[in-house]
Amino acid sequence: MKFTLHIWRQPGPEARGQMMTYRIDGITGDMSFLEMIDVLNERLIKDGIEPVAFDHDCREGICGSCSMMINGLAHGPERGATTCQLHMRSFRDGDEIYIEPWRAKAFPVLRDLVVDRSAFDRIVQSGGYVNVNTGGAPDGNSLPIPKADADKAMDAAQCIGCGACAAACPNASAMLFVAAKVGHLGSMPQGQAEQSARVRTMIATHDREGFGHCTNIGECEAACPKEISTEFIAGLNRDYIASAVKSAVKGEARGGF
Amino acid sequence: MSATSSAINPKGPRTETATANPIAWVCDYLCSSVGQKVLVAITGTLLVTFVLFHMIGNLKMFAGPESINKYAYFLKHDLGAMIWIARGGLLGCFLLHLTLALWLKSRATAARPIGYAYGGNAQATPASKTMMQTGLVVGVFVLFHLAHYTFGTVHGVPSPDGKGETNYLDLQYKMPDGKMVHNVYAMVVAGFSTPWISLVYLLCQIVLFVHLSHGIQSAFQTLGLVNRRFVKVARALGVGIAGAIVAGNFAIVIAIWGGWVK
Ligand code: HEM
Numbered sequence: 444m445k446f447t448l449h450i451w452r453q454p455g456p457e458a459r460g461q462m463m464t465y466r467i468d469g470i471t472g473d474m475s476f477l478e479m480i481d482v483l484n485e486r487l488i489k490d491g492i493e494p495v496a497f498d499h500d501c502r503e504g505i506c507g508s509c510s511m512m513i514n515g516l517a518h519g520p521e522r523g524a525t526t527c528q529l530h531m532r533s534f535r536d537g538d539e540i541y542i543e544p545w546r547a548k549a550f551p552v553l554r555d556l557v558v559d560r561s562a563f564d565r566i567v568q569s570g571g572y573v574n575v576n577t578g579g580a581p582d583g584n585s586l587p588i589p590k591a592d593a594d595k596a597m598d599a600a601q602c603i604g605c606g607a608c609a610a611a612c613p614n615a616s617a618m619l620f621v622a623a624k625v626g627h628l629g630s631m632p633q634g635q636a637e638q639s640a641r642v643r644t645m646i647a648t649h650d651r652e653g654f655g656h657c658t659n660i661g662e663c664e665a666a667c668p669k670e671i672s673t674e675f676i677a678g679l680n681r682d683y684i685a686s687a688v689k690s691a692v693k694g695e696a697r698g699g700f
Numbered sequence: 701m702s703a704t705s706s707a708i709n710p711k712g713p714r715t716e717t718a719t720a721n722p723i724a725w726v727c728d729y730l731c732s733s734v735g736q737k738v739l740v741a742i743t744g745t746l747l748v749t750f751v752l753f754h755m756i757g758n759l760k761m762f763a764g765p766e767s768i769n770k771y772a773y774f775l776k777h778d779l780g781a782m783i784w785i786a787r788g789g790l791l792g793c794f795l796l797h798l799t800l801a802l803w804l805k806s807r808a809t810a811a812r813p814i815g816y817a818y819g820g821n822a823q824a825t826p827a828s829k830t831m832m833q834t835g836l837v838v839g840v841f842v843l844f845h846l847a848h849y850t851f852g853t854v855h856g857v858p859s860p861d862g863k864g865e866t867n868y869l870d871l872q873y874k875m876p877d878g879k880m881v882h883n884v885y886a887m888v889v890a891g892f893s894t895p896w897i898s899l900v901y902l903l904c905q906i907v908l909f910v911h912l913s914h915g916i917q918s919a920f921q922t923l924g925l926v927n928r929r930f931v932k933v934a935r936a937l938g939v940g941i942a943g944a945i946v947a948g949n950f951a952i953v954i955a956i957w958g959g960w961v962k
């Protein structure tokens with residue numbers, strides 16, 4: 444298969460970038476999208492050109508590194524797939540493919556397709572965890588958790604933090620990411636205890652990092668390689684309103700985290 | 701406190717902490733993107749409620765001059781101070797909705813300084829992506845509507861002798877009990893007998909429908925009132941309520957324009 448690739452090239456964080464066009468052939472439908480870029484990079488290296496920088500790690504759809512916008516869709520056209528799980532058979536021979544980095548103020552481009560996603564780390568650091576005292580491990584079944592709750596927590600916990608939600612959102616909002624973390628912890632009794640403070644602090648960090656707000660457009664849900672539902676955003680909003688009311692009525696402490 | 705006390709941490713009034721500060725609560729909750737979005741949703745829902753009842757009230761046009769003129773008189777004169785409370789509340793909702801929506805939008809624009817070379821969409825509806833444009837049209841329309849019927853400054857009723865016009869607000873109607881009241885019926889008929897005015901109203905109603913067809917279901921989501929089971933219901937409710945508002949208002953304009961209501 445042959446393709447014409449338009450790829451964002453930017454030598455460094457402060458440097459000016461531009462779309463560059465490359466033609467590539469000898470690609471088979473069984474190659475993953477990343478393997479296709481590997482082939483391109485080998486050729487570029489042979490020609491003495493700087494290869495295209497992109498993030499990747501597991502190449503099995505679980506780490507969330509392989510972030511790129513492919514023809515205007517985060518992780519390309521396949522539903523529920525990361526870029527490394529996207530195969531070239533999803534394209535037609537001779538297609539033009541536009542490859543761009545995630546675009547958000549909170550995700551500055553480091554080089555070519557690589558962006559700095561540490562904004563997500565800072566959001567998690569501001570509440571995306573459960574405080575537990577160390578000590579003897581409790582008995583496994585001492586805390587009854589209904590299967591439905593465990594399932595819901597698992598649905599949200601699938602989030603691999605790739606950033607596709609924020610990249611796909613017309614407002615560059617990372618609300619689906621925050622909702623997944625909050626929904627995952629809040630579905631379990633261990634996480635419930637701190638949920639009220641968690642929603643406030645994580646949203647505060649989300650806003651401070653420069654992400655936009657949610658207008659319920661739903662592009663994030665379509666982009667998410669783990670198909671996390673915007674239902675979790677409704678849940679986040681519910682918990683946020685509950686937290687505001689609780690804090691106003693009960694004068695609940697601001698602290699917690 | 702005794703002046704001679706040398707206590708290091710003397711007893712006295714309660715010391716203030718951050719948790720005791722109401723302003724801190726406002727800053728924490730109402731200044732965040734979620735808090736402001738919730739306010740946009742609440743004010744939007746109140747505006748929808750108003751627009752819905754406004755439309756139902758206007759349907760009295762079909763019940764004849766006496767019915768709508770009596771209703772209008774009741775709203776304006778029998779409610780006393782209530783009408784000013786309602787007007788103030790509406791104005792407040794309108795301004796809060798508008799300012800917060802525009803403020804959030806400016807933040808969202810800043811959140812993506814460099815756009816994509818290749819635009820793509822997986823499931824976004826056109827209505828959801830044009831809330832700002834449709835909202836601004838609705839906002840301008842509301843001002844026009846007020847100038848037209850509340851202040852009577854857009855258009856007048858041509859006098860029967862062909863010379864000059866009568867101001868909308870000077871139209872009088874004699875109730876069966878002999879009381880003279882404002883003739884709202886004649887005013888509305890005069891308005892929608894004018895094609896360009898009818899056209900403006902019809903077009904703006906369509907824009908309002910687009911704003912609300914996303915807005916109502918979006919408000920359900922923003923207020924956390926949906927889950928996977930009821931999201932479809934919220935969507936249907938949104939289109940249904942928006943449709944009912946627009947259908948009712950359309951009926952009045954078209955009935956007059958077409959000459960069925962005179
Ligand atoms: C001054 C004119 C208006 C402007 C500029 C405006 C603008 C907007 C914008 C930009 C949004 C999306 C907010 C966001 O998601 O960030 C919105 C939402 C909404 N608007 Fe308006 N609007 C206006 C008037 C109205 C009116 C008159 C109504 C009701 C009849 C209304 C009902 C709603 C509703 C229900 C929402 C949904 C709230 C949500 O997404 O949770 N708006 N408006």
Ligand code: FES
Nearest residue numbers: 502506507509527
């Ligand atoms: S490389 Fe790990 S998810 Fe794609």
